[in-house]
Amino acid sequence: MASTFRPLLLQAQLTASISLRALRRNQLRSGLTALGIIIGIASVISLVAVGNGARADIEEQVATLGENLLTVFAGNMRSGGVSGGLGSASSLTIEDAGAIVREVPDVLAVSPESSSTAQAVANGRNWSTSVVGESSEYLLIRDWKLVSGTMFTDRDVSSAAKVALIGSKTALELFGPLDPVGQSVRIRNIPFTITGVLVSKGAALGQNQDDRLIIPYTTAMKRLTGERYLRSINVRVTRAERMTTAQQQITSLLRQRHGLAPERSDDFGIFNQQEIADTVGSITVIITLLLGAIAGISLLVGGIGIMNIMLVSVTERTREIGIRMAVGAQPAAISFQFLIEAIILSVLGGSAGVLLGIGIAKLLELALNFKAIISIGSILLAFGVSFSIGVFFGFYPARKAAALNPIEALRYE
Amino acid sequence: MSAAAEIPVVQLRAVSKTYVAGEVEVKAVCAIDAEIVHGEFVAIVGASGSGKSTLMNILGCLDKPSSGEYRLDGVRVSALDRRQLAVVRNEKIGFVFQGFNLLSRMTALENVELPLLYSTQPSRARTRHQRAGEALRRVDLGSRLGHTPSQLSGGQQQRVAIARALVNNPEVLLADEPTGNLDSHTSAEIMGLFRELNRCGTTVIMITHEPDIAGYSGRILTMLDGRILSDVINAAPQLTATQRSSGTG
Numbered sequence: 001m002a003s004t005f006r007p008l009l010l011q012a013q014l015t016a017s018i019s020l021r022a023l024r025r026n027q028l029r030s031g032l033t034a035l036g037i038i039i040g041i042a043s044v045i046s047l048v049a050v051g052n053g054a055r056a057d058i059e060e061q062v063a064t065l066g067e068n069l070l071t072v073f074a075g076n077m078r079s080g081g082v083s084g085g086l087g088s089a090s091s092l093t094i095e096d097a098g099a100i101v102r103e104v105p106d107v108l109a110v111s112p113e114s115s116s117t118a119q120a121v122a123n124g125r126n127w128s129t130s131v132v133g134e135s136s137e138y139l140l141i142r143d144w145k146l147v148s149g150t151m152f153t154d155r156d157v158s159s160a161a162k163v164a165l166i167g168s169k170t171a172l173e174l175f176g177p178l179d180p181v182g183q184s185v186r187i188r189n190i191p192f193t194i195t196g197v198l199v200s201k202g203a204a205l206g207q208n209q210d211d212r213l214i215i216p217y218t219t220a221m222k223r224l225t226g227e228r229y230l231r232s233i234n235v236r237v238t239r240a241e242r243m244t245t246a247q248q249q250i251t252s253l254l255r256q257r258h259g260l261a262p263e264r265s266d267d268f269g270i271f272n273q274q275e276i277a278d279t280v281g282s283i284t285v286i287i288t289l290l291l292g293a294i295a296g297i298s299l300l301v302g303g304i305g306i307m308n309i310m311l312v313s314v315t316e317r318t319r320e321i322g323i324r325m326a327v328g329a330q331p332a333a334i335s336f337q338f339l340i341e342a343i344i345l346s347v348l349g350g351s352a353g354v355l356l357g358i359g360i361a362k363l364l365e366l367a368l369n370f371k372a373i374i375s376i377g378s379i380l381l382a383f384g385v386s387f388s389i390g391v392f393f394g395f396y397p398a399r400k401a402a403a404l405n406p407i408e409a410l411r412y413e
Numbered sequence: 414m415s416a417a418a419e420i421p422v423v424q425l426r427a428v429s430k431t432y433v434a435g436e437v438e439v440k441a442v443c444a445i446d447a448e449i450v451h452g453e454f455v456a457i458v459g460a461s462g463s464g465k466s467t468l469m470n471i472l473g474c475l476d477k478p479s480s481g482e483y484r485l486d487g488v489r490v491s492a493l494d495r496r497q498l499a500v501v502r503n504e505k506i507g508f509v510f511q512g513f514n515l516l517s518r519m520t521a522l523e524n525v526e527l528p529l530l531y532s533t534q535p536s537r538a539r540t541r542h543q544r545a546g547e548a549l550r551r552v553d554l555g556s557r558l559g560h561t562p563s564q565l566s567g568g569q570q571q572r573v574a575i576a577r578a579l580v581n582n583p584e585v586l587l588a589d590e591p592t593g594n595l596d597s598h599t600s601a602e603i604m605g606l607f608r609e610l611n612r613c614g615t616t617v618i619m620i621t622h623e624p625d626i627a628g629y630s631g632r633i634l635t636m637l638d639g640r641i642l643s644d645v646i647n648a649a650p651q652l653t654a655t656q657r658s659s660g661t662g
Contacts, residue, residue: 021518324527324531326475326502327503327527327531328499328500328502330496331495407475407476410475410510
């Protein structure tokens with residue numbers, strides 16, 4: 001076994017060194033030929049990296065919204081052909097929220113939401129922010145923590161206490177470096193005591209979550225908006241697998257409570273964060289695939305470029321092939337030489353493409369506000385693809401070289 | 414020496430080669446019978462179109478006869494396929510061409526190593542360098558190992574080609590108009606080298622159209638219209654330069 005394998009290995013080594021020498025001789029041409037592969041691989045690597053980065057970024061944003069979160073919106077109110085948008089109808093009540101947590105088994109907690117925008121005044125400054133009424137379980141529902149202070153209690157909710165949590169952005173605008181806990185903030189001239197500061201979550205799906213004041217929903221409804229109906233209810237479901245079931249159960253519960261006949265459509269909507277994330281994610285995948293297909297076409301063109309230059313090379317080196325055949329080169333050795341040359345060309349091009357692609361991805365990172373993720377898988381794929389291109393597009397020229405008649409090849413000028 | 418001379422290296426029996434050019438059949442070589450024994454120095458002469466190049470290609474296993482049988486060193490090479498012919502060329506034949514046919518980008522040493530690269534028993538780089546170096550020293554180019562063909566004169570290039578032909582210790586050295594591109598002085602030098610190699614036991618078959626070059630050989634086959642017109646022993650081969658100088662000195 002070893003005795004037959006060693007000469008083969010030596011032969012392959014020799015052929016590779018002959019091929020490398022031929023490529024080095026025509027450095028400029030080799031470089032230009034490999035350019036197609038370089039560009040193709042670089043675009044695959046960078047596009048996949050950016051696509052993966054975008055998806056991871058969206059997933060991270062969704063995670064900040066809180067896991068297993070459903071949002072029930074009040075329906076769309078129409079009056080005289082004018083649509084008020086989701087949340088505008090007077091259909092959701094505090095009792096609906098109570099019923100959901102009582103009767104749907106997979107629901108862990110609910111928080112009725114009543115929000116408005118108001119000017120907040122404190123510390124001699126003022127700032128327009130959203131004032132959101134929630135229940136005492138809101139932080140649990142949203143997986144949100146406090147930097148300092150404490151959350152308001154159920155008693156604060158039932159007594160419609162004038163207490164508030166403050167978002168990090170709002171805190172910075174109103175208090176600067178001061179600790180806002182224990183300070184007073186006036187909303188529509190009503191003084192609220194700040195009990196806690198929220199951890200910064202950043203923006204999610206286009207909304208800055210750090211610019212807000214959170215107060216008991218009872219306080220919001222009684223003292224600020226005067227509304228008797230809720231805009232939405234935040235619902236925490238026990239497990240991700242139960243999301244769909246919970247969504248269905250809430251739908252039928254609310255339809256029943258609102259006395260909707262089967263032919264009438266829902267007067268509320270349920271927003272599943274995970275569904276939105278999945279949709280955005282799958283759009284990203286489609287875009288990545290499309291860009292990948294374009295990159296694939298450039299790889300095909302690059303491969304044809306390699307075949308073209310290999311055919312030129314075979315013609316140019318006809319006499320050399322003749323000489324090699326005259327001194328006893330096997331047809332297989334000749335074809336192997338050109339095949340190896342094509343493979344080296346495309347794999348070197350592929351390696352350069354990988355480096356260039358990583359560079360482009362890093363540059364794009366500066367322009368985008370998320371990290372590009374360069375996967376080992378796409379790098380391995382790039383090498384596999386460029387190797388295959390070398391084999392596929394090198395095969396025909398190599399065969400052509402091996403099929404030359406040595407007498408005619410020697411006579412070739 | 415006489416015992417070795419009994420072994421026929423080349424045996425041709427009714428060897429013909431027919432080319433089809435359009436609708437016309439051209440018989441380039443026509444029913445040739447010939448035997449060349451070990452240690453001979455044979456010149457094949459003839460005008461252009463006499464079929465001597467075709468015969469040379471057949472002898473060199475670059476081409477196969479249309480009919481007839483060719484045995485080289487006892488092996489029926491007329492029955493071999495392309496791959497087997499490549500092995501025969503590698504192991505049993507050394508070519509010297511009119512146009513030298515060296516690879517211009519490679520050094521003399523690398524050119525001479527070329528047949529070793531394609532050997533069925535490839536050797537290590539060190540062994541290859543060693544053998545190629547020896548072959549180059551045999552043709553007096555021991556000091557030009559690292560020169561590329563463009564840095565060498567025509568005569569030196571042909572010596573490199575001869576070294577390349579010798580490096581695998583072939584049964585036959587085939588030379589196709591080896592002096593065709595050289596001036597008369599260099600031609601005489603190259604012929605002297607062939608004579609020297611032949612004296613040391615190498616069988617040499619040479620094609621030429623110049624009678625004085627043929628005069629260096631020991632046997633002259635004259636071809637005309639694809640047939641052997643005459644086959645004569647050259648009893649008094651022309652003296653080489655060294656022989657002449659030693660004769661007068």
